[in-house]
Amino acid sequence: MSSATDPVAVHPQPDGPVYGPPYPEPPQQDRVTRFVQRKWQESPVWIAPAAMLVCMAGAVGYTVATSPTEANAGASPTCLLKYTTGFICPGCGGTRAAWYLLHGDIPAAARHHALFVFAVPFLLYMYVAWAGRRLFGWHLPQLDLSPGVIGGFIAAWGVFSVLRNLPWAPFTAFYV
Numbered sequence: 001m002s003s004a005t006d007p008v009a010v011h012p013q014p015d016g017p018v019y020g021p022p023y024p025e026p027p028q029q030d031r032v033t034r035f036v037q038r039k040w041q042e043s044p045v046w047i048a049p050a051a052m053l054v055c056m057a058g059a060v061g062y063t064v065a066t067s068p069t070e071a072n073a074g075a076s077p078t079c080l081l082k083y084t085t086g087f088i089c090p091g092c093g094g095t096r097a098a099w100y101l102l103h104g105d106i107p108a109a110a111r112h113h114a115l116f117v118f119a120v121p122f123l124l125y126m127y128v129a130w131a132g133r134r135l136f137g138w139h140l141p142q143l144d145l146s147p148g149v150i151g152g153f154i155a156a157w158g159v160f161s162v163l164r165n166l167p168w169a170p171f172t173a174f175y176v
Helices: 031-042 047-066 080-085 094-102 106-112 114-136 147-163
Strands: 009-013 016-019
Touching: 047 094, 047 114, 094 106, 094 114, 106 114, 114 147
Parallel strands: none
Antiparallel strands: 009 016
């Protein structure tokens, strides 16, 4: 039992005492944050999946429209890192790999960016599972990526990025 003179029970509650100092009130949010949160709560449930779908359609449209495997064959590189240093950046070959994937040529896609080709099915499944749950109440298994899995993928991407810049065999096969 706690009483008003008990120094340990600071804030008695109907279901028992709470020990320690109370948590401070959260800071007042600024107008922009309140506006965005209000619009998010008022928006229909389909807005976020539709926005993601529009972004993915834009990326696919850009890839198909630019035809990165033909138009830029003799042009200078468009990647700033490759243009200034000659090194292949971690994302180099991703657009060409996407173009080959869209045309069903998986070996050529993997030749241009193997980790992108590896990640695409997982990303597509994660989108379908998320959007299906949000829109239709589907209960597809979610891919729960732990920090270790994400860190491992980023480390593999870093190693892949270094290996594809080495100028001797067998690493020259990674050069795009």
